[in-house]
Amino acid sequence: MKDDQELYEAKVSSKPIYDGKVLHLFVDDVKLPDGKPAIREYVKQVNAVAVLPLTKEGEVLCVRQYRYAHEKVLLEIPAGKLDSDDEDPEVGARRELREETGAECAALTFLGGFIGSPAILTEVVCLYLAEGLSFHAPSPDEDEFLDVVRIPLGRLVDMVLSGEIEDGKTQTAILKVAELLRRRGEMA
Amino acid sequence: MKDDQELYEAKVSSKPIYDGKVLHLFVDDVKLPDGKPAIREYVKQVNAVAVLPLTKEGEVLCVRQYRYAHEKVLLEIPAGKLDSDDEDPEVGARRELREETGAECAALTFLGGFIGSPAILTEVVCLYLAEGLSFHAPSPDEDEFLDVVRIPLGRLVDMVLSGEIEDGKTQTAILKVAELLRRRGEMA
Numbered sequence: 001m002k003d004d005q006e007l008y009e010a011k012v013s014s015k016p017i018y019d020g021k022v023l024h025l026f027v028d029d030v031k032l033p034d035g036k037p038a039i040r041e042y043v044k045q046v047n048a049v050a051v052l053p054l055t056k057e058g059e060v061l062c063v064r065q066y067r068y069a070h071e072k073v074l075l076e077i078p079a080g081k082l083d084s085d086d087e088d089p090e091v092g093a094r095r096e097l098r099e100e101t102g103a104e105c106a107a108l109t110f111l112g113g114f115i116g117s118p119a120i121l122t123e124v125v126c127l128y129l130a131e132g133l134s135f136h137a138p139s140p141d142e143d144e145f146l147d148v149v150r151i152p153l154g155r156l157v158d159m160v161l162s163g164e165i166e167d168g169k170t171q172t173a174i175l176k177v178a179e180l181l182r183r184r185g186e187m188a
Numbered sequence: 189m190k191d192d193q194e195l196y197e198a199k200v201s202s203k204p205i206y207d208g209k210v211l212h213l214f215v216d217d218v219k220l221p222d223g224k225p226a227i228r229e230y231v232k233q234v235n236a237v238a239v240l241p242l243t244k245e246g247e248v249l250c251v252r253q254y255r256y257a258h259e260k261v262l263l264e265i266p267a268g269k270l271d272s273d274d275e276d277p278e279v280g281a282r283r284e285l286r287e288e289t290g291a292e293c294a295a296l297t298f299l300g301g302f303i304g305s306p307a308i309l310t311e312v313v314c315l316y317l318a319e320g321l322s323f324h325a326p327s328p329d330e331d332e333f334l335d336v337v338r339i340p341l342g343r344l345v346d347m348v349l350s351g352e353i354e355d356g357k358t359q360t361a362i363l364k365v366a367e368l369l370r371r372r373g374e375m376a
Contacts, residue, residue: 002335004261007254009333017206018213020229023308025206025213030256038331041208042257043231043308066195067306068218069230073192074306112351114359116304117311118255118262120211120231124354143226147190161367163300166312168356171302175363179349 006033009040022081045123049093050079050114052173053103053130060156060174061101061133064147075149075159076167077174079125080141089126097130099139101148106132111176114169127173129180153178153187194221197228210269233311237281238267238302240361241291241318248344248362249289249321252335263337263347264355265362267313268329277314285318287327289336294320299364302357315361317368341366341375 012029024044032038053061060077067074080096082089090108097103111127140146151159156174159165165174181187200217212232220226241249248265255262268284270277278296285291299315328334339347344362347353353362369375 001337002252004254007252007261007333007335009254009256011256020215021227023213023229023231025211027208028256032331033254033333036331039209040256041211043211045308064190064195066192066197066221067303068197068199068216068228069308069310070303070306070312073195074303076306110351112348112359113354114356115255115258115262115354116356117309118253118258118264118355120233120257121305121308122257123305124258125356143220143224145195145221147195149189157367160300161364161371163298166301166303167306168302168304168313168360171300172356172359172363175360175367176349179345179363179366183349 008033009038012037041120043121045121046081046085047089047123048079048081048125049089049096049128050077050125050169050173051093051097051128051130052077052177053097053101053105053133054153054177055133055150058154059150059152061103062149062151062156062170063100064149066145074167075165076170079169090128093126093128093130098136099141100146102136102138103130103133104136105130111173111180114172116168125169127169127176129177153181196221197226200225229308231309233309234269234273235277235311236267236269236313237277237284237316238265238313238357238361239281239285239316239318240265240365241285241289241293241321242341242365243321243338246342247338247340249291250337250339250344251288252337254333262355263353264358267357278316281314281316281318286324287329288334290324290326291318291321292324293318299361299368302360304356313357315357315364317365341369
C-alpha cells in the first residue's frame with residue numbers, strides 16, 4: 001500500500017469563481033505527486049444532515065421532492081443543510097426532521113458521514129437513524145415543497161436493490177439501517 | 189400522496205455561469221408550485237460509472253485516491269466519467285475498471301443509478317458489479333494517481349457500518365452487493 005504522501009496534490013493557488021446562495025465554486029491550480037501541474041474545479045457548501053426516521057411499526061418517513069437538476073420527483077429521506085459549519089449536526093438533524101416531517105425523536109444514532117461527490121463537492125452529509133418518534137405539524141422552508149410518505153423498511157430495501165431509489169444518501173441510509181437492525185437481531 | 193405536478197418547479201430562465209473542464213455551473217430562475225420565484229444553482233457534468241470488482245476469493249479491488257476537495261485520501265471503488273453522454277455505460281465501466289485496476293471482467297451486473305447530490309449535481313453514476321476478473325497492468329489517466337488494494341467484502345461491510353468509508357457510491361455499492369449475494373445465497 002502506498003503512503004498517503006505519494007498520492008498528495010499540493011495547492012498552488014485558488015481562484016473563487018462564483019459565490020452563490022448555496023454553493024461556492026473554486027478553481028485551484030495544484031501540483032500532482034509527479035510535480036506536474038493540474039487544475040481542480042470544486043464546489044464548497046455548508047455540510048448537511050440526513051435522517052432515516054423509523055416508526056415502531058418498522059416504517060420509514062420519506063419525502064417526495066421535485067429535484068430541478070434532475071427534472072423529476074425523487075424519493076428521499078429527510079435532509080438539509082446545517083445552518084453553519086459550526087452547528088452541531090445532531091441539532092441540525094432534529095431540526096430538518098421536524099421541519100420536513102413534523103416528527104421529533106427520542107433517540108438519534110449516528111450512521112457515519114456520506115460524501116456525495118468526492119471530486120467536485122466538499123460537502124459531507126452526516127447520516128442518522130431517528131427512533132422513538134412523536135408527531136407534530138411539518139414546517140418546511142418556504143421554497144421547499146414536500147410530500148411525506150410512509151414506506152416499510154423491507155420494501156425500501158427491495159426498492160434500492162431494484163434501482164427504484166436513485167438518491168445516494170437515501171440508498172446508503174436504508175441499507176445501513178437494515179444491516180444495523182440485522183445485527184441488533186431486529187430484522188431478518 | 190401528492191401528484192408530481194403539485195411539486196413541480198418550472199424553468200423561467202437559465203444563465204450559464206462557468207463552463208469548465210469537468211463541470212458547468214448554471215443559475216436558473218424558477219417558478220415554485222405556489223407561483224413564487226426562486227433560484228436554483230446547479231452543476232452539469234457528464235454522467236459517470238462506478239464498478240465493484242469482486243474476485244472469486246470474495247475480495248474487492250478498491251482504489252485509494254487523494255481527493256483534493258476533501259484534503260485526504262479516500263478509499264473508493266473504481267469509477268470515472270463517461271467519455272460523453274452518448275457512451276454506453278457498460279463500455280465506460282469496463283474502461284474505468286481496466287484503466288484504474290488493470291482488471292477485465294467476464295460478467296457485469298447493473299446495480300442501479302446513484303445520484304450523489306440531487307439538488308446540486310445533474311450527475312447520475314451507474315453502479316456495476318464486475319465478476320470473472322482477469323488481470324493486466326493498470327493505465328490510469330495521466331493526472332490520476334491511484335493505489336489499488338484488495339479488501340474482503342465482509343470487511344468492507346464492517347468498514348461501511350463503522351463509518352470508516354465515507355465515499356457515498358462506494359458505501360452504496362458495497363451494501364448492495366452484500367445484499368445481492370445474500371439473496372443469491374452466496375453470503376451469510
